[in-house]
Amino acid sequence: MPTSLVLVQLFNGLQFGVLLFLVAAGLTLVFGVMDFINLAHGVQYMLGAYLAVAFFRLTGSFFAAAALALPASLLFGLALELGVFRHLYGRDHLSQVLATFGVILFLNQGVKIVWGAAPLNMALPELLSGSVPLMEGLRYPVYRFAIIGVGLAVAGGLYVFVNHTRIGMLVRAGASNAAMVAALGVDVKRLFTIVFGFGAMLAGLAGVMVAPILSVEPGMGDQVLILAFVVIVIGGIGSIRGAFVAALLVGVIDTLGRSFMTDALRLVLPPSPARVIGPALASMGIYLLMAAVLAWRPAGLFPAKGRT
Amino acid sequence: MVGSARVASLAAHWWALPFEERLAVGLFLPLMLLPVAALGLGGYLLVIGERAMILAIAALSLQLLIGVAGLISFGHAAFLGIGAYAAGILASHGHGTLVLALPAAILSSALFALLTGAIAVRSRGVYFIMITLAFGQMAYFVASSLAPYGGDDGLTWPTRTLVFGTRVLKSETVFYYVALAALGGVYVLMGRLVGSRFGRVLRGLTDNERRVEAIGFAPYPYRLTAYVMAGATCGLAGFLLGNEVEFVSPAYMHWQRSGELILMVLLGGSGQRYGPIVGAMTYLLLEESLARFTEHWKVILGPLLVVVALFGRGGIAGIIERWRLGELSLAMLWAACGAIARAQAKRVMGGLRQAEAVAAGALDRAIPRSKASAAAFVARWRLSKMRVGEAVVSLALIVDRSISTTIARWRRR
Numbered sequence: 001m002p003t004s005l006v007l008v009q010l011f012n013g014l015q016f017g018v019l020l021f022l023v024a025a026g027l028t029l030v031f032g033v034m035d036f037i038n039l040a041h042g043v044q045y046m047l048g049a050y051l052a053v054a055f056f057r058l059t060g061s062f063f064a065a066a067a068l069a070l071p072a073s074l075l076f077g078l079a080l081e082l083g084v085f086r087h088l089y090g091r092d093h094l095s096q097v098l099a100t101f102g103v104i105l106f107l108n109q110g111v112k113i114v115w116g117a118a119p120l121n122m123a124l125p126e127l128l129s130g131s132v133p134l135m136e137g138l139r140y141p142v143y144r145f146a147i148i149g150v151g152l153a154v155a156g157g158l159y160v161f162v163n164h165t166r167i168g169m170l171v172r173a174g175a176s177n178a179a180m181v182a183a184l185g186v187d188v189k190r191l192f193t194i195v196f197g198f199g200a201m202l203a204g205l206a207g208v209m210v211a212p213i214l215s216v217e218p219g220m221g222d223q224v225l226i227l228a229f230v231v232i233v234i235g236g237i238g239s240i241r242g243a244f245v246a247a248l249l250v251g252v253i254d255t256l257g258r259s260f261m262t263d264a265l266r267l268v269l270p271p272s273p274a275r276v277i278g279p280a281l282a283s284m285g286i287y288l289l290m291a292a293v294l295a296w297r298p299a300g301l302f303p304a305k306g307r308t
Numbered sequence: 309m310v311g312s313a314r315v316a317s318l319a320a321h322w323w324a325l326p327f328e329e330r331l332a333v334g335l336f337l338p339l340m341l342l343p344v345a346a347l348g349l350g351g352y353l354l355v356i357g358e359r360a361m362i363l364a365i366a367a368l369s370l371q372l373l374i375g376v377a378g379l380i381s382f383g384h385a386a387f388l389g390i391g392a393y394a395a396g397i398l399a400s401h402g403h404g405t406l407v408l409a410l411p412a413a414i415l416s417s418a419l420f421a422l423l424t425g426a427i428a429v430r431s432r433g434v435y436f437i438m439i440t441l442a443f444g445q446m447a448y449f450v451a452s453s454l455a456p457y458g459g460d461d462g463l464t465w466p467t468r469t470l471v472f473g474t475r476v477l478k479s480e481t482v483f484y485y486v487a488l489a490a491l492g493g494v495y496v497l498m499g500r501l502v503g504s505r506f507g508r509v510l511r512g513l514t515d516n517e518r519r520v521e522a523i524g525f526a527p528y529p530y531r532l533t534a535y536v537m538a539g540a541t542c543g544l545a546g547f548l549l550g551n552e553v554e555f556v557s558p559a560y561m562h563w564q565r566s567g568e569l570i571l572m573v574l575l576g577g578s579g580q581r582y583g584p585i586v587g588a589m590t591y592l593l594l595e596e597s598l599a600r601f602t603e604h605w606k607v608i609l610g611p612l613l614v615v616v617a618l619f620g621r622g623g624i625a626g627i628i629e630r631w632r633l634g635e636l637s638l639a640m641l642w643a644a645c646g647a648i649a650r651a652q653a654k655r656v657m658g659g660l661r662q663a664e665a666v667a668a669g670a671l672d673r674a675i676p677r678s679k680a681s682a683a684a685f686v687a688r689w690r691l692s693k694m695r696v697g698e699a700v701v702s703l704a705l706i707v708d709r710s711i712s713t714t715i716a717r718w719r720r721r
Contacts, residue, residue, distance in 0.1 A: 037434050039567075084614060093434060094380055095617040098574055101567045102613025109606040226445045226563065229438040237434065276456060283449035287442055291427050294439065298430055 004138045009259045010252065015144045017251020018151025022206035023224055024231040024243040025158060026199020032175035032238020034192050036085065037093050039100040042225025043107045044200045048073045048207025049216040050111055053120045062125035062212070069208045070201055077200020081193055089192065104222070112218045119215035147209050154202065155244050162240050171195060175238035227254075230286055234293045236300030245301060250286050257285035327632065331582055332495075339488055343481050354480050355552075360592045361491045362548045367572040367584035368494050369541035374570070375578035376502055377534040378514030379429070382437050383444025384569050387417040387539045389451060389561035391546025396556040397457055399465045406471045410547055417543025418536050420447065425535035429528060444566055451558040462557025469551055477551060487548055491585070494541055499581055501537070510534055575616060577625025586624050 027041045051072050055065035084103060088096045128146050131139040162168040170191055173181045182188040206224075214220070231250050235242025262278030269277070293301060322330065339357065346353040366388055373379040391413035398409050424443040428436055457463045468477040477483050501507050512520040513527050521527060550556045559565070568591065576587020594612075598605035622629065 031434060035434070037437060087618060091617075093437060094374070094570070094574065094578075097380065097382065097437065097567075098571060099614045099617035101571070102610040102617065104610070105564075105606040105613065106610025109604050109610065113604055113607065222563070226441060230442050233435060233438050233442065276454075279453035279455070280450045283453050284446055287446035290439070290442055291424075294427050294431070298435075 004135060005259075006256075007134060008138070008140060009255055011140055011144065011148070013252035013255030014248065015147050015151075015251070016255055017248035018148050018155075019206045019210060020224070020227055020231055020251050021151060021155060021244050021247035022209075023203045024228040024235070024247050025154075025240055026196075026202045027225075027228050028232045028235065028238055028240065028243045029171060029175070029195050030199050031232065033171055033178060033195050034089055034174075035178070036089055037096045037100070038085065039097060039225065040080065040103040040107070041199070041203055041228065042221030042223075043104050044073060044077060044203040044221070045207040045224050046111065046216075046218070046221035047076060047107070048204030049211040049214075049220065050115060050120070050207075051204070052208040052211040053122050053216050054115075056122050056211075062123075066208050070204060073204025073207070074197050074201040077204070078193065078197040080200070081196040085196065086189075086192075108218045108222075117218060119217040121215060122211045124212045143213065150205075150209065154205070158240055167191070167194065227286070230290050232300075234290055234300055236303040239300070239302040242300055242302030249289070253289060254282075254286050257282040261285070328499075335582060335585060336488075336492060339491075343484055351480060354484055356592065356596065358480075358484050358487050358552050359549075360589045361487045362545050362552060363569075363572065363592065364585045364588035365491055365494050365548070366542050366545040366569055367576070367588045368491075368498055369538040369545065370569050371573050371578060371581070371584040372498060372501070372534055372538045372541070374573050375580075375583070376507060376514070377510045377531055379531060379535065380437050380570070381428075381440045381535075381538070382563065382566050382570065383424075383440035383442070383447070384538070384542060385563070385565035386444040386447035386561045387421065387542035388546040388549060388565065389447060389556065389558065390417045390420050391543035392550030392556035392560055393451060393454075393457070393463070393546075394543070395469060395547045396463045396465050396550050399467065399469065400457065400463060402466075404465065404467060404469050405473070406469050409469045410544075413547035413550075414540045414543045417546065418540040421536045421539025422532070425532050425539070429531045429535055441563055441566070444561060444563055448558050448561040448563070451561060458557070460558060462555055462559070465550065465554040465556070468554055469547075483551065487552075490544060490548060494544070495581070495585070497541075502581065506530065506533070571613060571616075575623050577623030577627075577629075579622050580625035580629060583623055583625035590624060 023041065023045050026044075027038065030036055030038050030041070048069060051069040052065050055068040055072075056062060059065055059068070080103065084099060088099055124143055128143040129141075131141045132145070134140050160168075162171060170181060170186055174188065174191060174195075178188060181191075207221075227250060231243055231246045234250065235244070235246035258279075261282035262274055265274035265278045265281070297303075339361065342357045343354060346357075366384070369387075370381065370384045373381045373384075394412045394416040395404065395409035398404055398412055403409070424440070428439040428443065431439055452460050467475065468483070471477060477486065502511070509520060509525050509530050513525070513530060517527055546560070549560070572587040572591045573584050574587070575590055576585065577583035594609070595605070598608055602608070616623075
């Protein structure tokens with residue numbers, strides 16, 4: 001297979017991984033700090049995309065839509081936290097699973113009622129619609145580079161925020177031992193709300209960025225949610241660093257697997273079984289990766305300190 | 309006269325039976341008679357009954373994990389799909405006979421449970437939920453990419469499973485009773501399992517892992533065995549489900565289906581063995597009636613789940629158990645009724661605030677002594693010559709007040 005194709009898929013994988021990181025970052029913090037399993041996080045990603053489309057139709061500009069959709073998804077996350085999730089923090093995981101599952105059903109269907117079941121589309125912004133030459137005869141869209149850039153910038157910002165600010169310190173402390181942090185006089189409830197809103201906004205950002213390149217449809221958040229779970233399990237619950245490494249790993253492996261698994265199998269198998277086994281194996285790839293990581297390190301690659 | 313005496317002695321026999329047995333009769337007798345009702349009301353009833361019983365088997369198997377072993381599996385629907393695919397794939401190659409298809413369905417789900425459980429069971433809590441969810445999705449995507457067997461579109465079975473070369477399962481009534489027998493078998497099996505040494509170790513591990521370990525039981529093999537058993541049982545449900553519609557698709561394994569199974573267990577009550585059966589039936593009835601009401605029934609179901617999660621402790625079985633243990637009784641309802649009726653009377657005469665204080669006080673006093681003084685309260689209720697309208701108002705007030713106390717208690721927590 002030509003190296004240029006591998007390069008393109010590598011970039012695609014990187015872009016996918018960066019998006020996964022944006023969703024997984026909020027999720028891992030919510031898990032880590034609040035010990036709260038939020039299945040409805042994927043819905044926030046979907047909502048970000050829908051809000052982007054809605055504001056785009058209103059304003060006609062991608063950047064204005066993004067600027068409006070981000071605070072809107074932040075507000076939405078805060079509203080969900082105050083309305084429903086806040087009452088679930090002390091409860092067992094079973095109640096949390098059930099309640100957030102209910103929120104998913106409601107919002108997926110609600111989106112269908114408001115915007116219809118048909119997928120929506122959105123135009124690329126003029127400024128980012130071109131492509132750049134990578135090498136001889138190979139061009140790559142600017143917009144995908146922009147996604148990678150924004151994702152890496154957010155990752156860097158999060159790194160600084162979590163490791164070098166006071167709130168970040170509290171977040172890390174909360175991930176290790178929330179009860180102790182509360183005992184030291186920190187308003188943990190407010191910390192929870194901040195973390196939750198912030199996580200929702202990051203997921204919304206991921207949704208806004210994919211709106212022009214994917215079809216925006218109900219249930220689009222569910223698949224991303226499960227991949228984000230895989231990312232968190234691989235990276236270690238509560239660890240931003242783990243989420244970043246695992247997200248890139250999952251993004252790249254999944255993309256490369258889907259593009260090249262069948263071809264790779266043809267080298268060792270006759271073509272017809274390779275055509276059958278290839279896609280099946282490719283779709284299993286990241287789960288096998290997860291299983292391997294867990295067999296090796298049951299708490300993930302970078303478990304938050306102090307958690308057992 | 310003789311007839312009434314016989315009825316009385318029958319009733320005495322009935323009430324002398326242990327609660328478990330009375331319950332089993334109450335659950336299974338209507339199910340046995342349903343086909344008779346379906347003769348009059350239409351075959352659709354039979355199909356719903358089959359579906360409910362099959363899902364009840366799946367929910368019972370999940371209950372072994374959630375209620376007994378304390379493992380919240382969010383990938384349980386995978387076993388449903390694997391069971392149906394195993395039998396369906398055999399059928400599509402012309403080997404859809406009971407002797408082959410049933411063991412294949414059960415063993416392949418058990419094998420999948422063993423392989424994924426070996427990794428998942430090592431983890432606990434949130435990790436376990438996410439890992440089972442991920443493995444469930446893995447099964448879903450693999451099924452979607454099985455191009456020779458329909459891929460995304462699913463696989464239509466050529467026919468229902470042949471029993472020794474005959475198409476006896478083709479008859480809806482026969483199939484209904486086969487499903488009923490399977491449900492009864494699984495129900496009895498689960499009861500035996502929970503009562504056995506194995507089940508006690510599992511429950512002990514859920515209550516206090518460290519102590520059970522200290523006695524000398526390693527948790528891992530017990531949990532893994534439970535996981536495999538649950539998977540195999542759910543594989544049986546998958547085999548039946550595939551047979552019912554003569555079709556299998558990746559949608560069987562979708563993670564929302566796993567969520568629905570959890571909901572059935574919780575709605576029915578994970579603390580009691582009969583809970584999942586009640587839960588599966590309730591869920592199916594709920595779905596049928598909501599779907600008839602509006603196309604967007606999930607908009608109603610979603611908030612309902614939130615309410616069940618926030619308030620519904622112990623599910624329907626929890627309410628029944630509380631009733632049985634006397635924490636909740638008709639007498640209490642009567643007592644509260646009388647108390648509120650008196651407060652109502654005072655409200656007419658005195659000020660609103662005073663009446664509410666009386667109502668609150670009376671209700672608080674009524675609840676602890678409810679059972680003993682039921683007769684006294686009934687007598688008082690009769691003496692006060694309450695009219696029907698007042699009784700309705702009183703009931704509404706009871707509901708209102710119990711909701712507000714629940715909310716208050718919930719806020720305090």
